[in-house]
Amino acid sequence: MASLEIRNVCKSYGSVDVLKSINIAINHGDFLVLVGPSGCGKSTLLSMIAGLDEITSGELVIDGEVVNDKHPSQRDIAMVFQSYALYPNMSVEKNIAFGLEMRGVPKAERDKKVESVSQMLQIGPLLKRKPAQLSGGQRQRVAMGRALVREPKIFLFDEPLSNLDAKLRVDMRTEIKKLHQRLGATIVYVTHDQIEAMTLATRIAIMKAGILQQLGTPQEVYDTPNNVFVASFMGSPSMNLIPATVVAHQNSVAARLTSPQGNELILPLPQPERYQTWIDKPVILGIRPEAITDMSSAEPNNPWVFPADCQVDVTEPTGADVYVLTTLGGKEIVARMRSNCGAVVGQKTPFAFNMAKAVLFDPQTENRI
Amino acid sequence: MTHTTDDWRGWVRHHLPKLVLSPSFAVTLFFVYGFILYTGLLSLTSSRMMPNFNLIGFENYSKLWQTLNWQVALNNLAIFGTLYIVICGLLGMFLAILLDQKIRGEGFLRPIYLYPMALSFIVTGTAWKWFLNPGLGLEKTMHEWGWTSFKFDWLINSDMAIYTVVIAAVWQSSGFVMAMFLAGLRGIDSEQVKAAQLDGASAVQTYWRIIIPQLRPVFLSAFVVLAHMAIKSYDLVVALTGGGPGNATEVPATFMYSYTFTRNQMGVGAASAMIMLMTIAAIIVPYLYAETREQRHD
Structure with missing residues (x-):
């Protein structure tokens, strides 16, 4: 258990900058998830924390100590690899004990630790087997056992669930979360799956093209994304991003949207002082699908819920809810409604916009206003 | 009409593979297996200069095992085979491990080690004969450079001549073994090496405990390839030492040739050929069996 600080860390291969001045700090017991699309540099950053890749510039600090020049084995970290990287010639038991x-x-102590870890992960009956005789989920457990047995300061996970099937992935996700809660360990976890990131993390770092886009708790990142990229990357279906114009409206400020029929839709904005300078300028209105609902699902006492009739283009039932698609500001937008909301394709139906959850982005810089 | 065309096409599609394969099948059957049987038959006859078919049972075999020359040949094969397989295997693996360190110029270095394999053993033998000849090659050069006490006369020393065969054969084959090991090393997941690093294993421990044990199939393949090359080696010995000095570098293949074709002892020669076949079969058959069984398991 330890704190981790990444100070101005850069990585370049020749003239190509893979990571640009990354700053992240987490406390001990934090679960940091590095998330982003392929090629964003998240795995490189993890390798650098592990010491498997050199740091071009900047500092890596574990527990107040700069570890840039320390060999991976001396950083007191353990890593779970995407391919599990179990040693195929050794039994499960030897795999787990190898690091010790x-x-x-000493042998006696090793055996005791292997025993307790195998109990925790319920892999006792597998100890004598070779990795080739295990299923994907069992290999995953062994790989975690190999990390746990060393009781390191920091655990690193490199997309550990990406080789499992969908059902097992959800189960293992829960198990990793339980493990974190039980051990209170510091974990850095890399994934490209934003749902994994949201469910596991206490801190999320969203990266794109080697640049840290936002660092925050899952709720912060979800509710107040720093820019259009974070807004569209986190959440499924992703946030609706609608071209709009800020207008003065009844002593306050509102967003003006146009429907395909040419009708104007005026939606008042909370925190009007924030948007004063943007009056009569184009913006991007970001609003999550669950903030647009049918009238009966909307919060009745919320003064920021505004109804508007919109044409239903498509409905996508998911069982619990139905996603209702309409077009606003030239963009297809998704609303999440109750499954019995009565939306019929081709007809108008009332949509309730919860503007308390709306955010605005600058269309030029794509940053949040 | 179309019906018969379809029938014809179907017949061709069904039989074409068999038609194409049948000539080579027939040729192999006749020239390989036919002649094995023929040699086996000859080894049981009193053939001398020309084949005849007077069956004399296993007399040729008992004669063969009493021949001093055959004892020398087997002794030489034991020395040559053991050293050749062990040195080639270890050197090939060592070179492969060095080349696998992501070094610059690997594409340039790899063929340098591999090219000797492209030479015929006759060329290798001749080149090494010149190089090791005391009056012509290494020793003479050293003397000319002023190191007059330098002595390297293994080629003409009947106790050491067999080791020159080992040197030349290792030079020729270790690059090939290296290529086999390199392919094996490339097949190992690089994340295992990273995991071993994090586990605190040194480079030597990583290779010894994790990587080399995984190369077991490569060791087996290398052994089988090298073993049968050792047993059938003929051209290298002929070109390098001609079996001499005296009979100091006689090996079973040269023994077989000289008894069958120059010493008018065709029956004994055929018997020695059968012994060689059985030795090779004893190595290859279990290997093929293990290979096919593994495939069935997968």
Whole structure:
């Protein structure tokens, strides 16, 4: 258990900058998830924390100590790899004990630790088997056992669930979360799956093209995304991003949207002082699908809920809810309604916009206003 | 009409593979297996200069095992085979491990080690004969450079001549073994090496405990390839030492050739050929069996 600080860390291969001045700090017991599309540099950053990749510039600090020049084995970290990287020639037991053996832990103590870890992960009956005789989920557990047995300061996970099938992935996700809660360990976890990121993290770092886009708790990142990229990357279906214009409206400020029929839709904005300078300028209105509902699902006492009739283009039932698609400001937008809301394709139906959840972005810089 | 065309096409599609394969099948059957049987038959006859078919049972085999020359040949094969397989295997693996360190110029270095394999053993033998000849090659050069006490006369020393065969054969084959090991090393997940690093294993421990044990199938393949090359080696010995000095570098293949074709002892020669076949079969058959069984498991 330890704190981790990444200070102005850069990485370049020749003239190509893979990571640009990354700053992240987490406390001990935090679960940091690095998330982003492929090629955003998240795995490189993890390798650098592990010491498997060199740091071009900047500092990596574990527990107040700069570890840039420390060998991976001396950083007191353990890593779970995407391919699990179990040693195929050794039994499960030897795989788990190998790290202890290399550190000169006596045999009796090794056996005791392997025993307790295998109990925690329920892999006791598998100890004598070779990795080739295990299923994907069992290999995953062994890989975690190998990390746990060393009781390191920091655990690193490199897309550990991406090789599992959908059902098992959800189960293992829950198990990793339970493990984190039980051990209170510091974990850095890399994934490209934003649902994994939301469910597991206490802190999320969203990266794109080697640049940290936003660092925050899952709720912060979800509710107040820093820019259009974060807004559209986190959440499924992703946030509606509608071209709009800020207008003065009844002593306050509102967003003006146009429907395909040419009708104007005026939606008042909370925190009007924030948008004073943007009056009569184009913006992007960001609003999550669940903030647009049918009238009966809307919060009745919320003064920021505004109804508007919109044409239904498509309905996508998911069982619990139905996603209702309409067009506003030239963009297809998704609303999440109750499954019995009565929306009929081709007809108008009332949509309730919860503007308390709306955010505005600058269309030029794509940053939040 | 179309019906018969379809029938014809179907017949062709069904039989074409068999038609195409049948000539090579027939040729192999006749020239390989036919002649194995023929040699086996000859080994049971009193054939001398020309084949005849007077069956004399296993007399040729008992004669063969009493021949001093055959004892020398087997002894030489034991020395040559053991050293050749062990040195080639270890050197090939060592070179492969060095080349696998993501070094610059690997594409340039790899063929340098591999090219000797492209030479015929006759060329290798001749080149090494010149190089090791005391009056012509290494020793003479050293003397000319002023190191007059330098002595390297293994080629003409009947106790050491067999080791020159080992040197030349290792030079020729270790690059090939290296290529086999390199392919094996490339097949190992690089994340395992990273995991071993995090586990605190040194480079030597990583290779010894994790990587080399995974190369077991490569060791087996290398052994089988090298073993049968050792047993059938003929051209290298002929070109390098001609079996000499005296009979110091006689090996079973040269023994077989000289008894069958130059010493008018065709029956004994055929018997020695059968012994060689059985030795090779004893190595290859279990290997093929293990290979096919593994495939069935997958």
